Amino acid sequence: MALVVQKYGGSSVADASCIKRVAQRIVATKKAGNDVVVIVSAMGDTTDELLELAKQVSPLPPGRELDMLLTSGERISMALLAMAIANLGHQARSFTGSQAGVITDSSHGRARIIDVTPSRIREAVDQGQIAIVAGFQGVSQDTKDITTLGRGGSDTTAVALAAALGADVCEIYTDVDGIFTADPRIVPAARQIPRISYEETLEMAACGAKILHLRCVEYARRFDLPIHVRSSFSTREGTWVVSDPYSEGTEVEQPIISGVAHDRSEAKITVVGVPDKVGEAAAIFRTLADAEINIDMIVQNVSAAATGRTDISFTLPVNDSQVALGALKKIQSQVAFESLLYDDQIGKVSLIGAGMRSHPGVTAKFFGALADAGVNIEMISTSEIRISVVVGQNEVDAAVTAAHRAFDLDSDQVEAVVYGGTGR
Amino acid sequence: MALVVQKYGGSSVADASCIKRVAQRIVATKKAGNDVVVIVSAMGDTTDELLELAKQVSPLPPGRELDMLLTSGERISMALLAMAIANLGHQARSFTGSQAGVITDSSHGRARIIDVTPSRIREAVDQGQIAIVAGFQGVSQDTKDITTLGRGGSDTTAVALAAALGADVCEIYTDVDGIFTADPRIVPAARQIPRISYEETLEMAACGAKILHLRCVEYARRFDLPIHVRSSFSTREGTWVVSDPYSEGTEVEQPIISGVAHDRSEAKITVVGVPDKVGEAAAIFRTLADAEINIDMIVQNVSAAATGRTDISFTLPVNDSQVALGALKKIQSQVAFESLLYDDQIGKVSLIGAGMRSHPGVTAKFFGALADAGVNIEMISTSEIRISVVVGQNEVDAAVTAAHRAFDLDSDQVEAVVYGGTGR
Known part of the structure; x- marks a missing residue:
């Protein structure tokens, strides 16, 4: 008998x-013979109404x-x-985060899980009951106050509870059939990915694919817990997120491109004319960190020898832009940079796949495809399994479509589903 | 510094x-220099929506x-x-019933308070904070599950917490200025009662005045806790419910009529032709008790000598009627009664006041006033401080008005407020 956690x-x-x-x-x-523990979010727009x-x-x-x-x-x-x-004749018991033993720190609105002690859940399951657990919430270890886990919190609850209970799988239900090679709203030929690694999923999430939240994937990776992302509207198999998705295949020597992600929620700030001295960049990013702003990509060009000055560009959530610009203006005289440029009409397009770095042809093919589509690249950033570029916001669709086709990700069959985001 | 509990x-x-x-x-x-603990109900129609x-x-x-x-x-x-x-610059902390230490039995939907251990509330108050506590709810001592107290639950929470904290007063806020001598919707000249005893308030509540719930008044009487019923829409003094409201006056030798209450929510069942033998009435009311039906008034006439049979009439909440009739039909052959009569077009009108029994003139004056108003009396029941009659439902207003005038309760000033019920 398997223990299945569903969210x-x-x-x-x-x-x-x-x-x-x-x-x-x-x-x-x-x-079907399984023990079942269910994690549930708030109904539809409840959170917004509250x-x-x-x-x-x-x-x-x-x-x-x-x-x-x-x-x-x-x-x-x-x-x-x-x-x-x-009402269907089965025994079910609901539990708050606190009753389910989700112990957190005291950071209201963005609490981190410290420990999970699901004795009441285990007891209910042992009695043959279906346990229903509130996602997104916990109880502070120090103050005994109710806390919430912040964005992606219900997914994190599900994975944390599944790990603590030693579940066989954590099923995350959403309104699409899993993780796709690209957003089907942009690329109708996008394919569902049957199996993918934690690392690639993390890069996908970080690059704007909204299916799974970063925290929940990180948690699952730490406990090596398989996640099955699937649709609550069909019984089809979804995407399995696991540690080694290719163990049974033979394609591991090929550069495997998992998908193309995109993100329109960022803006770009350029600090122009920063004196090319030790510590200036540190001062800038210390200021931004103190303002609790999450920076994404950072690019610094080599300084022009004649002036001894350089430009530093970075991207950040568009919602944090005003705070960031205000914080930077306060240190303008101290750092002695010349000016600030701001652009919120940008988009990020990322190619994600294992073994990319060892295949230099991938970068060339990616940039070539964008060039052929007439897309201008403004910033570039790479990791072991990802290449991201910043382009004009109105060129995102063309860039995603071109990359998807260039790496033979297009399916013969056009998916009719809509690629949506998850709530909390 | 006083400790004020407000609901x-x-x-x-x-x-x-x-x-x-x-x-x-x-x-x-x-x-104003008080420590404050607040008990709050759910917003408006929330409960009905849920x-x-x-x-x-x-x-x-x-x-x-x-x-x-x-x-x-x-x-x-x-x-x-x-x-x-x-937002007004004061510190406030909210607490669930469980966090506030409201310990109950496990009867979901109508739990009884077993104990109140308000250590977190006391701690908050000692730190100068205003404690906001959820009314109507507690936590089961045995199962640790969340429970609700049933109708009037928030008032009961307030009084129980006030008693446990040793509060100086429990203020119950409603939408009228306190307890009135009659429903101002029926008797525009009804007066607000400045002070009233627990016992009279209990009789008023039992007789349909919807300001305070029975349980909360019983609880307050047990702990001798003063209740101040007042309007949240004005700063006027309301009605004080206390153990000895007349200690300072001199009128105690006069029959004091506190008010006229009425109730249209009951129905009358008559069990016709019950054999006048020991144990038959007991069998009937055991059957009703087993069906968890709360009986109000019971009247049995002397049996007719010729037949050896008697009629037993009783009133009960109209919502329980169908269950009661069904239960009684099942024992018809066993008890050998002849038939059941059912009437839901009744109303109960009650005169409430201390020292009534020792003043026989009160009953005579009450019945005389009803007769003058052309109101026919169907049933009569009395207690130490109350006389109740059952009349036709369409005669309730006339009966209340006549009784109110007969006992000189009419005010010179007509109250503009509407006499409303409390929620839970």
Whole structure:
């Protein structure tokens, strides 16, 4: 008998009929002879509605109270799901994050999981019950206050609980059939990826593919827990995220391109005329770190010998831009840079695949395909298994399409699904 | 420095602007030099909306899951209220029933409070914080599951917590200025009662006055805790419910009529032709008790000597009627009664006041006033401080008005407020 952990996002439990459908799927898994633990997000737009209510009473609500408010969302969906399962004649019990033993630090709104002690879940499972657990939430080890895990939190709950329970698989249900070689809204010929490594999935997530959140993949990699990303609207096999996806194949010597990801949520800031002295770049990025801004790509060109100055460009979430520009202006005289350039009309296109670095032809083919499509490259950044370029935002589609075709990722069959994002 | 416990019902926190207004009132109490603990119900119609959702997924949801679902309502209102207070520059912390130490038995949907261990509340108050506590909910001592207290639960939470904390007063906020001598919707000249005893309040509550719930008054009487029922829409003094309201007056030798209550929510069942033998009435009421039906008034006439049979009439909540009739039909042959009569077009009108029994003129005056108003009396029941009659439902208004005038309760001033019920 296998122990299956399933996670259903907000769109899978958006209303009563969705909840009843999910209940049937859970019961089918149980009937197939498995123990089942389910992690569930808040229904559809519940979180946004609660945030709107909070905004109406306070412009800057305390984090502790915001967490108390938001966690009511899963409380509703998990109780309803347990009722729907009971109505199908199976025993189900719902548990809050605290009851499920999800112990976190005290950082309200973005708590990290410290420990998982799922004794009540194990007890319910041992009694033949289906355990329904609130995603996204935990309880602070120090203050005993309710916390939330921040973006991607429900996926992280699912993987953390699956690891603590020694589950055989963590199934993440979404509204598409898994991870695709590119966004099918841009590339209709995009293919579903049957198996992919943690590392490639991490790069995909970091590069804008919204199927799985970084934290949850990192967690799964640490515990070597297989994730099965699949659709709650079909029974087809989805994408398996595992440690060694190619162990049974023979293609490992070929450069394997998993997919093309893109991201339109970033902006680019260029610090112009930075004196080419030791410590200047450090001062700039220390300032940004102090403002809690997550930097993505960084590019520095060699300095012009004549001036002794250089330009440093970096990308960051567009929402953080104003804070970053403000922080940098404050140190302009100290660092003595000349000016700041800002561009939010950019997009990032990334090619992801194992063994890329040892195959120099990959880079050449990627850049050649972009050139043939008339796409101008503004910034380049690479890792062991990824090449990312920044292009004009209106050239993202053309770049993704060209790269996808150049690496023979196009399927014969056009997928009809829509490539959507997950909630929390 | 006094410790004030305040309870706000669902209509007082129906939306963001209501919540902000309540926050200002709480802060004003704090600024006046008091420690403040607040109990809050779910916002407006939240509970009904959640029940509707539950109905959509399951016709008969398990009690444990229904409690998990419904308790999300207070979680929302208490977090928003804490945010609104924080926004006014004061420290507030919200607590679930479980966090507040409200320990109950395991009867989901109608749990009884076993113990209150409010160490976290006391700690918050000692740190100068305003504690906001979810009403209506607790945690089971045995199963550690979340429970709800049933109807009137938030009032009961408030009084129980006030007693456990040794509070100086428990203020119950509602949408009227306190307890009135009659429903002002029927008797526009009804007066607000400044002080009233626990016993009279219990009789008023049992007789249909919807201001305070029976359980909460019983709890307050046991701990001799003063309740101050007042409006959240004004700063006027409301009604004080205390052990000895007349200690300072001199009127104690006069029959004091506190008010006239009425109730249209009951029905009457008559068991016709019950053999006048020992044990037959017991069999009937054992059957009803086993069906968990709460009986109110019971009347049995002397049996007709010729037949050796008698009629037993009783009133009960109209919602329980079908279950009661079904249960009684099952024992018809065993008890050998002749038939069942059912009437849901009844109303109960009650006169409540201390020292009534020792003043026989009260009964005569009450019945005389009803006769003058042309109201026919169907059933009569009395206690030490109450006389109740059952009349036709369309004669309730006339009966209340006549009794109110006969006992000189009419005020010179007509109250403009509407006499409303409390939620949970």
